[in-house]
Structures are given as C-alpha cells and as structure tokens.
Amino acid sequence: MIELKNISKSYNEKEVLRDISFSIPHGQAVAIVGKSGAGKSVLLKCLIGLIKPDGGTIYVDNKLINSMNLRQLQNIRSSIGMVFQFGALFDSMTVGDNISLALQKLTNLTGNEITERVIDSLESVGMTGTEDLMPAELSGGMKKRVGIARAIAIKPAYLFYDEPTTGLDPVMTDSINRLILKFQQSESVTSVIITHEMRTVYEVADRVILLHEGGIQFDGSPKEIKSIDDAIVQQFITGDSTLV
Amino acid sequence: MFQFFLLPFQLIQKSLEGIGRYVELMASMFRSIFTWHKNLNLVIDHMYQIGVLSIPIVILTSLFSGMVISVQAAYQFESGFVPNWFVGSVVGESILMELAPMMTALVMTGRIGATIAAEIGTMRVSEQIDALESLSFDPISFLIMPRILASAVMFPILVIIADCFGILGGLIAALNSMDVSFVEFIRGLRNWFRPWDAWFGLIKGLFFGLAITSIACYQGFYTTGGATGVGKSTTATVVVSCIAIVFLDYILAALLL
Numbered sequence: 001m002i003e004l005k006n007i008s009k010s011y012n013e014k015e016v017l018r019d020i021s022f023s024i025p026h027g028q029a030v031a032i033v034g035k036s037g038a039g040k041s042v043l044l045k046c047l048i049g050l051i052k053p054d055g056g057t058i059y060v061d062n063k064l065i066n067s068m069n070l071r072q073l074q075n076i077r078s079s080i081g082m083v084f085q086f087g088a089l090f091d092s093m094t095v096g097d098n099i100s101l102a103l104q105k106l107t108n109l110t111g112n113e114i115t116e117r118v119i120d121s122l123e124s125v126g127m128t129g130t131e132d133l134m135p136a137e138l139s140g141g142m143k144k145r146v147g148i149a150r151a152i153a154i155k156p157a158y159l160f161y162d163e164p165t166t167g168l169d170p171v172m173t174d175s176i177n178r179l180i181l182k183f184q185q186s187e188s189v190t191s192v193i194i195t196h197e198m199r200t201v202y203e204v205a206d207r208v209i210l211l212h213e214g215g216i217q218f219d220g221s222p223k224e225i226k227s228i229d230d231a232i233v234q235q236f237i238t239g240d241s242t243l244v
Numbered sequence: 245m246f247q248f249f250l251l252p253f254q255l256i257q258k259s260l261e262g263i264g265r266y267v268e269l270m271a272s273m274f275r276s277i278f279t280w281h282k283n284l285n286l287v288i289d290h291m292y293q294i295g296v297l298s299i300p301i302v303i304l305t306s307l308f309s310g311m312v313i314s315v316q317a318a319y320q321f322e323s324g325f326v327p328n329w330f331v332g333s334v335v336g337e338s339i340l341m342e343l344a345p346m347m348t349a350l351v352m353t354g355r356i357g358a359t360i361a362a363e364i365g366t367m368r369v370s371e372q373i374d375a376l377e378s379l380s381f382d383p384i385s386f387l388i389m390p391r392i393l394a395s396a397v398m399f400p401i402l403v404i405i406a407d408c409f410g411i412l413g414g415l416i417a418a419l420n421s422m423d424v425s426f427v428e429f430i431r432g433l434r435n436w437f438r439p440w441d442a443w444f445g446l447i448k449g450l451f452f453g454l455a456i457t458s459i460a461c462y463q464g465f466y467t468t469g470g471a472t473g474v475g476k477s478t479t480a481t482v483v484v485s486c487i488a489i490v491f492l493d494y495i496l497a498a499l500l501l
Contacts, residue, residue: 074380088375
C-alpha cells in the first residue's frame with residue numbers, strides 16, 4: 001500500500017507538485033498521466049525517495065519514507081523495481097551484469113542461482129541470449145525490456161515504470177504493454193506507470209490519475225476518463241490542442 | 245542595470261553553494277571510506293585506469309621535462325661561473341620538488357579529471373545514478389570513493405615514475421648537449437639531494453591527486469542539463485583543477501618548506 005498526503009514540490013519558485021494526495025492499494029495498476037512537465041516523473045521519484053518533497057508525507061507499506069536515512073531507504077527500495085524512461089542501464093556493464101548487480105546486492109542467492117535468475121528474467125521479457133551484449137549494442141526498445149528485466153529480477157512487491165513506451169513504435173509499445181500486464185497478473189505486484197500514452201492507460205491500468213499544473217485533475221478508472229465532461233481531461237485524452 | 249550590480253553577489257552566492265555541496269559530498273565520501281573492502285574490485289579497477297594506463301603519458305612528459313631543464317641549465321651555465329656538473333643538482337631538485345608532481349598533475353587533469361567528470365556526468369544525466377540508488381546502492385561509495393581512494397594510492401606512484409624518468413631525461417640531454425659525464429651528473433645530483441625533497445614531491449602528488457579526482461567527481465555528480473551539461477562539467481573540472489593545483493602548490497610549499 002502506498003499513501004501520499006499533501007505532497008508539494010517546487011523548483012526555483014515553480015510549483016511542480018501541489019497538495020497531491022492519493023493512495024494505491026496492493027495489487028492495483030495505476031497510470032499517472034499528464035502533459036510534459038506536469039510533474040509525473042518528479043512524483044515517481046518522490047515515491048522511491050530519490051527526490052524529497054518540500055511538504056507532505058509518503059507512506060510505503062505504512063512506513064514514512066520522507067524522514068528515512070539512507071539505510072532505511074535502501075530496505076524499502078529492495079521491494080521496489082524501477083524501470084527508467086531510457087532504461088538507465090549501466091554503460092560499462094553487460095546486460096547480464098546489469099541484472100546480476102542488483103541480485104548480488106539485494107539477495108542471498110548463490111552465483112549459479114543468480115545466473116539462472118538473470119536468464120529467467122531476460123527470457124520473460126523476450127531477450128534470451130543477450131546476457132553478454134553491452135547496452136550500446138541494444139535498440140531503444142531492447143534497452144527498455146532489459147530495464148524491465150532488471151526491475152523484475154529482484155521479485156519486487158512494487159513496480160514503477162517511468163514512461164515505459166515513450167518513443168517506441170506501435171508494435172514495441174504493444175509488446176511492452178503486454179509485459180506490464182503479464183507481470184501485473186502473474187506476480188500480483190502493485191504497479192505505478194508514468195505515461196502520456198493513452199493506449200498504455202487503456203490496456204494496462206486499473207486506475208488513472210491525471211496531473212495538471214501540479215494538482216490532480218482526474219482520479220478514476222480508464223472507462224470513466226473517456227466520458228468525463230472536463231475540457232482539460234478531454235484535451236489530454238483526445239490530443240486536441242484547440243479544446244482549452 | 246540593477247541586475248548588473250547584483251551579478252557579483254549572485255556569483256559569490258553560487259560559489260559558496262558550490263563549496264558547501266563539495267564539502268558535503270566529501271564528508272559523505274569519507275564516511276563511506278570505511279566500506280572500501282566491499283568495493284575492493286572497483287578500487288583495483290580504478291587503480292588500473294587511473295594509474296597503470298597513465299604511465300606512458302607520465303613517462304613521456306617527465307622525460308621531456310627533464311631534457312628541457314637540462315638544456316636550459318646548459319644555456320645558463322655557458323658563462324662559465326657555474327661548473328657543468330651542477331646540472332645534475334638543478335635537474336634533480338627541479339624534477340623532485342616541482343616538475344614531476346606538477347607536470348603529472350596537469351597531465352592527469354586532462355586525462356583522468358576530464359574522464360571522471362564525463363563518466364559520472366553522463367551517468368547522472370542518463371539516470372544511471374538514480375538507477376543505482378533505486379537498486380539500493382549508495383552512489384557515493386560505489387562511484388566516488390573507489391576513484392578517490394585509487395587516485396590517493398596511484399598519484400604518488402606516478403610521481404615516483406615521473407621523478408625517475410625526469411632525471412633520466414635530464415641525464416640524456418646533459419650527456420648530449422654539455423661537456424659533462426655520467427659520473428659528474430650523478431655527483432651533482434647527489435650533492436644537493438635531500439630525502440625530504442623527494443617526500444615533498446610525493447606529498448604534493450597525493451594532494452594534487454585528491455584535488456583532481458574529488459573536483460572531477462563533484463562536477464560529474466552534480467551535472468545537469470544533458471550533453472551540454474556534461475561538456476560544462478568536464479571543462480569546469482579542467483579549469484578548477486588547474487587553479488586548485490597551482491593554489492595547493494603554493495600552500496604546500498609555504499607550509500612544508
């Protein structure tokens with residue numbers, strides 16, 4: 001369970017997040033959408049403790065993460081898998097090492113078990129046999145898949161995705177959406193998906209939160225967002241710039 | 245117009261903020277130094293990158309520095325008031341106390357400082373540092389501490405190599421351009437040699453190494469603004485390191501001599 005109460009964050013007098021409050025029950029897939037610069041990624045980084053909010057509280061599994069020291073944050077983070085926008089794979093390591101690094105740090109698995117887990121994780125994202133490749137040898141879509149493999153390898157309770165389908169072709173977008181759905185259903189994780197692709201929202205999410213000018217403009221199901229009578233919401237989901 | 249008068253205050257404020265963040269980062273680095281054994285493989289890897297791979301360029305620069313000192317000494321000694329065997333003393337003292345640590349530091353600023361700033365800066369702008377943190381790693385003990393520890397070990401070793409090859413360069417040039425024998429050169433070298441001079445050079449090398457690596461790590465760690473930001477951090481590393489080296493050079497000379 002994740003619970004945010006009155007979260008606010010500003011950069012150089014620009015209010016990025018304003019009085020954000022919501023909670024995510026266990027097992028739910030929540031899509032957080034909004035225009036570029038709406039504060040989606042900042043909100044996600046607040047959830048994992050990478051950015052400290054200026055005000056408000058964030059609870060993950062009933063633990064307040066705002067005031068945690070590094071060691072306490074590390075404990076919480078060991079239950080969270082994070083998929084970054086461009087993969088954020090470590091350039092100097094092979095695909096296999098990228099995945100095994102976290103396993104060595106966060107688990108008590110033996111060398112053989114780690115190798116098996118790396119192979120399994122890559123297989124589950126359709127990247128079998130890429131262990132020895134370097135990140136520079138991968139396409140954008142492949143990097144995102146390896147990023148997902150790295151996140152799921154630690155068998156997290158929470159999976160956070162930062163723009164998992166941005167910049168991908170429609171086929172690869174569908175492939176990533178199916179992967180998110182697969183882990184959501186098979187591993188019963190709690191997912192938070194930052195995106196501005198409505199296709200991802202409709203295919204993957206149980207619930208959608210639309211951020212606008214630092215606040216929550218809409219919070220409801222993907223079905224509800226289609227029918228709500230709100231110009232800002234309709235502008236976002238239809239992509240019609242003349243609506244507002 | 246009003247903005248123009250505010251500029252110096254903004255610059256001072258920015259500089260003080262920078263110093264504060266640098267001190268904070270170094271304090272975290274020193275706290276993480278007790279976990280060096282957990283990242284021993286990284287320390288060894290950086291010792292190889294910083295130290296072993298820099299040996300050829302250090303040899304080359306120190307060899308020619310020694311040769312230049314020798315040739316210039318020969319030019320000064322043409323008057324005949326100073327005996328030719330003094331060239332060994334001039335080369336030895338110049339290399340051990342100043343040129344070996346200074347030339348090594350300046351070369352390493354370009355080779356190692358710029359590389360570290362670009363590496364860590366790229367990791368910052370491509371969210372690799374965020375990824376490390378999300379995987380429960382402490383980026384300071386994983387990225388910064390091993391590099392600074394490796395440079396603390398390797399810089400004095402590089403200065404020793406520069407000492408040897410600088411004196412060798414001076415010897416080669418002296419034998420070629422002056423009427424001085426090998427034995428006379430060594431006599432001059434031993435005549436004014438004091439062990440403290442060699443230690444002084446090594447201490448300077450250690451401080452220069454710590455300054456270059458810590459400045460590069462700081463600039464890289466706080467990089468913002470994509471590829472342009474990485475370029476700015478790399479340039480700032482070279483400029484600030486060069487200033488820090490000459491500043492430290494004076495401070496250490498004033499304190500230790």
